[in-house]
Amino acid sequence: MIVFDKVTKHYGSHKALDDVSFSIRPREFVILVGPSGAGKTTLIKLLLCEEKPTFGRITIDDKDIHLLKDRYIPYYRRQIGVVFQDFKLLPNQTVAENVAFAMEVSGKPDNEITKEVMKILELVGLKDKASNFPRELSGGEIQRVAIARALVFQPKFLIADEPTGNLDPVTAWDITKLLLKINSLGTTVLLATHNREIVDNINKRVINMDKGRVVRDRRRGKYDYK
Amino acid sequence: MLIFWQRIFRSATSGFRRNGWLSLVAVFIMTQALLLISIFASLNLVIGASITAINERIDVALFFKETVTQSEAMTLKTQAEQIEGVTQVTYVSSQDALDKFLADHRNRGAILDVVSRDENFLPASLEIKVTDPYLIEGIVGQIIRGDGGKLISQTSLEDNQKLIEKLRNFGGFVQRSSLILALVLIIIALLIIFNTIRITIFTRREEIEIMKLVGATDWYIRWPFIIEGMLYGVIATILSLVLLYVGYLALVKPMVDSYLISAASSPVFTLGFFIFLAALQLVVALVVGGVSSYWATRKHLHV
Incomplete structure (x- = not known):
């Protein structure tokens, strides 16, 4: 259970988040929508401990994540899968190495990593591209590598920050379907997006944000912006 | 790990x-x-x-009076060798000095005509090498104040002073x-x-x-x-x-x-x-x- 409790974040005099409260239950699929500057990215940064909230607290299973000491943050991050709009793959490492890196970091043995990486690449449909470099792949393929990397720890919680922002509509749908599949396998998913078509068609919980505030939070939501 | x-x-x-x-x-x-x-x-x-x-090339020559005997010169040499900072003392007899002079000037007929082997006008000397050119004056002074005063007519220090200073x-x-x-x-x-x-x-x-x-x-x-x-x-x-x-x-x-x-x-x-x-x-x-x-x-x- 992830709980945002009256979270406010200031950047100087600018309020990026203003008294935001909501909670996400295990296995839920939650879509975060809102125009640029609504506070989606700030919210995700807070969840990843990249930033600390100015007021309020964020708890995961009743633990306040911002009370973590700096040196424990890496271990905390390994429990959360993240997918970014700009993919954030290591350009000098192959697909398999990119996925393996997240596991290597945690000190897992090589044979276990190889097995796990192949399994996860199969899940996202990239088994035959394992030894390609990111620059040799299409946008959709790159995003699937990023999703594979996010999943390799079998996290209970996956955050996707505008994963379809740089993709064409067809590929965007592929990625969304992949996220739904991952959710159906038991992972909680938080999807931040601009994509009206996707939001309106998958019938999931939607949290609408605007100017740093939560303006609507509905079980079967719509995009609701012009 | x-x-x-x-x-x-x-x-x-x-x-x-x-x-x-x-x-x-x-x-x-x-x-x-x-x-x-x-x-x-x-x-x-x-x-x-x-x-x-x-520095090794900077040395000083002490020229003996004509009356000084070789044994007196050798005694002074031994004394000079005891002084701190002195690396080498060489005794150059009057004859050695002449030989060297002639060898150095063998291409100059005019000089050789003037200098005759029988009338050796060159004095015997001690050539002293030191570890540090800064010590030269002190060492020479020490020798002259001691037994050397009676035996030595002249030193090369006066001539070389400027050169040594420059070096x-x-x-x-x-x-x-x-x-x-x-x-x-x-x-x-x-x-x-x-x-x-x-x-x-x-x-x-x-x-x-x-x-x-x-x-x-x-x-x-x-x-x-x-x-x-x-x-x-x-x-x-x-x-x-x-x-x-x-x-x-x-x-x-x-x-x-x-x-x-x-x-x-x-x-x-x-x-x-x-x-x-x-x-x-x-x-x-x-x-x-x-x-x-x-x-x-x-x-x-x-x-």
């Missing part, structure tokens, strides 16, 4: 390979900086040796300025290396950010960069040593052998000096490579 270091090393070497051009440029720049340091260290050595050679000043100046220059150059070399490594790491700052976001600890990210920096250092050291040796064989050795400091008592470029240079370069390269990488990654690790 073993697996940690295996991965660190693998990541460092693959980082080096896959950033091919950048690594190569960094290595070359480091090589140049190391060469700068080495050439300067060598130059200092040559200057030091030259100054020693010049001493020049030697001191060269040594001081080469030390300052060496310091400045070493600082420049260090800054060049540091900046080069900073740039290579700057180009990979996104990589560092990504590593952090997938949960790598700071040291897991940092070590490969530090080892890569040290790897630059090792390769640069080897390159610069090879270049130095080639340069030594081609340029310096013939010069040293022929004239420059042939008067120095010991050979200047010994094996020991080369080993010292190699060790110096390696230590500088490893420390600077590693420390620069550490500092350069620090900045990008605050995610």
Whole structure:
């Protein structure tokens, strides 16, 4: 259970988040929508401990994540899968190495990593591209590598920050379907997006944000912006 | 723990390979900086040796009165040898002096006509060599105040005073300025290396950010960069040593052998000096490579 409790974040005099409260239950699929500057990215940064909230607290299973000491943050991050709009793959490492890196970091043995990486690449449909470099792949393929990397720890919680922002509509749908599949396998998913078509068609919980505030939070939501 | 270091090393070497051009440029720049340091260290050595050679040539002659017997002269020689700072005392008899004079002027008929072997007008003398040209006056004074006063008519000190003064000043100046220059150059070399490594790491700052976001600890990210920096250092050291040796064989050795400091008592470029240079370069390269990488990654690790 992830709980945002009256979270406010200031950047100087600018309020990026203003008294935001909501909670996400295990296995839920939650879509975060809102125009640029609504506070989606700030919210995700807070969840990843990249930033600390100015007021309020964020708890995961009743633990306040911002009370973590700096040196424990890496271990905390390994429990959360993240997918970014700009993919954030290591350009000098192959697909398999990119996925393996997240596991290597945690000190897992090589044979276990190889097995796990192949399994996860199969899940996202990239088994035959394992030894390609990111620059040799299409946008959709790159995003699937990023999703594979996010999943390799079998996290209970996956955050996707505008994963379809740089993709064409067809590929965007592929990625969304992949996220739904991952959710159906038991992972909680938080999807931040601009994509009206996707939001309106998958019938999931939607949290609408605007100017740093939560303006609507509905079980079967719509995009609701012009 | 073993697996940690295996991965660190693998990541460092693959980082080096896959950033091919950048690594190569960094290595070359480091090589140049190391060469700068080495050439300067060598130059200092040559200057030091030259100054020693010049100092060895500075000596003083004490001319005996005509009445002095050889045994009196030999007693004074023994006394002079006891004085601190004196390295060598040579007795030059009147006859030796004449022989040397004739040998030096054998091409000048006119002089030889004037000088006849029977009427030797040249006095016997003691030639004294000292460890440090600054001591000459004191030593001469000490001899004259003692038994020497009665025996010695004249010293070469009066004639050579100006020359010795000049040589001493020049030697001191060269040594001081080469030390300052060496310091400045070493600082420049260090800054060049540091900046080069900073740039290579700057180009990979996104990589560092990504590593952090997938949960790598700071040291897991940092070590490969530090080892890569040290790897630059090792390769640069080897390159610069090879270049130095080639340069030594081609340029310096013939010069040293022929004239420059042939008067120095010991050979200047010994094996020991080369080993010292190699060790110096390696230590500088490893420390600077590693420390620069550490500092350069620090900045990008605050995610």
